[in-house]
Amino acid sequence: MNNHESCQMDKLHPGLTQELLKALYLEGLVRWFCEIKVSPWALTWRHFLGTVALLLLVLLFLSGAFMAFYYTPSPGAAYDSVDFAVFNLPFGEVIKGIHHYAWNLLLIVVGLHLARTFVRGTYKAPRQGVWISGVILFLFLPMFIITGDLLPWDQKGYWSTQVRLSIIASVPVVGDIMTRLLQGGALTGIVALTRFYVLHIIFMPVLLLILLVIHFHFILHLGLAEPLKPNDTLPARKSFFPIVVNRALLLFLLTTLALGLVSWYWPPPFGDPADPTDTSYIPKPEWWVLFLNQLVSIFSGSLSVVGTVIIPGGLAALLVLLPFMDRSPERRPAKRVKVMIIASVIILILTWLSVIGYRAHFLTAH
Known part of the structure; x- marks a missing residue:
């Protein structure tokens, strides 16, 4: 060295x-x-997605903690407290924008990270634990957005929550129990807002921390995946501190600056206060849930369980069980034609459903 x-x-x-x-x-x-020694590609352009995801989580925690200082979890004051933090505090709108855009970017980064892991075949033995914990993290992250949407108590957050609760209620056996547990009653009011707030800032961050510890436990013992090509040489390992730490800090600053500039020029929308009596309001779904909304639209009535439980649950189970279904040691994509074709077909179908949902909700005049 x-x-x-x-x-x-x-x-x-x-x-x-x-x-x-x-x-x-x-x-x-x-x-x-x-x-601690790590491979020098830990922060290269081809291997930096996991690090960016971790840095985004840190940024989300910091921006969320700032907003929590000024937030009041009650229907009569929640909207005004967010309004005050956004429009009266220095850089309040930028911080809220960073929180908003960081969540969206986090879903993209983690999705690309999983996709890269799949293409390189690094979900296979002995790295099943890394893959499964990563998939569970990916499926868990949207829960933060779902619980956080209600907190500003604006029209979009309130009615989006109503739609999601109605979908949860349609789940056989446990749907009604889960809905009442989240709402605390028949209506979405102060009890629901308080429970969503506690879930968002206490219980879910603790669960996320546990999942991260499990994920990095496997990574610490197994290290980064070996090169895909047999003739790739393993470069000399580098010190985690200060070399990798310094690179991570630089990446954190660049990410924060980029999201800050985006928030400054394109602040996220903050609509009117929630009006539970305005049943004419139709919330537009987030981009990451468009295909699920379309499934709910396709399978309606007695078949609703297919779109709300069976297909989404089947896809989630497929991801988790992938290392046990594809047991061959071959990692090269060209040698895993069947698996790659099946994955491509699934992605194309989900993309097609998302495009249809986007056209229906954003391009079609209501």
């Missing part, structure tokens, strides 16, 4: 800084970080 890739304590923390680390009993922790 060359001199600037080394992580020696006397070079990183000379003089007073090293003495301070000793006084705070942090010297061992820093040395442990120094001893």
Whole structure:
């Protein structure tokens, strides 16, 4: 290892800084970080999606914590508290925009991360745990958007929640119980808002942290996936601290700056206060749920369970069980023709449904 890739304590923390680390009993922790070695492609353009996803989660936590300082979880004050934070606090609109766009970008990044893992075949043994924990994370993340939509108590959030609760209620056996558990009664009011708020800022972040610990537990023991091509050479491993940490910090700053600029020039919409009596309001679905909305529209009436449970649940189960269904050691896409064709057909169908849903909700005049 060359001199600037080394992580020696006397070079990183000379003089007073090293003495301070000793006084705070942090010297061992820093040395442990120094001893962690990772592949140098951890932050290359081909392998940085997982790191970006983690950085986006940190950014979401920070922006969400800022907004929580000024939020009041009651129907009479929720909208006004968000309005105050957005339009009266310095950079309030930018911070809310960062929170909004970071969630959308996170879904894209995690989706691309899973897609890349699938194409490279790195879901196979012995990396089943990494894949399954990653899939569960991907399926869990939209729950933050679902619970967060209601919190501003505006028209879009309120009526989108009503649509989702009606879909949940249509699930056989457990649907009605789940709906009443979320609503706290027959109507969406202060109890529902409080429960969504507690889920959004306490229970779900704890569950997310547990899932992340499990995911990184597998990564720590298995490392990054080996190169796809047999003739690829494994480059020398680099110190996690400070080399990779510094790159991650730079990427975090660039991501924050980019999202901040987008929020400054294209602030996210913030509509009128929620009006539970305005039944004429028709919320437009988010882009990531368009194909699900279309499934609900196709399978209506007695067949609604097909669009709300059977097909989405089947696709989720297919993702989770993929490592056990495709047991061949072959990882090259050209040698996994059957699996690649099946995946391509599923993606094309979901894309087709999303396009139809987009045209129906955004291009067709109502």
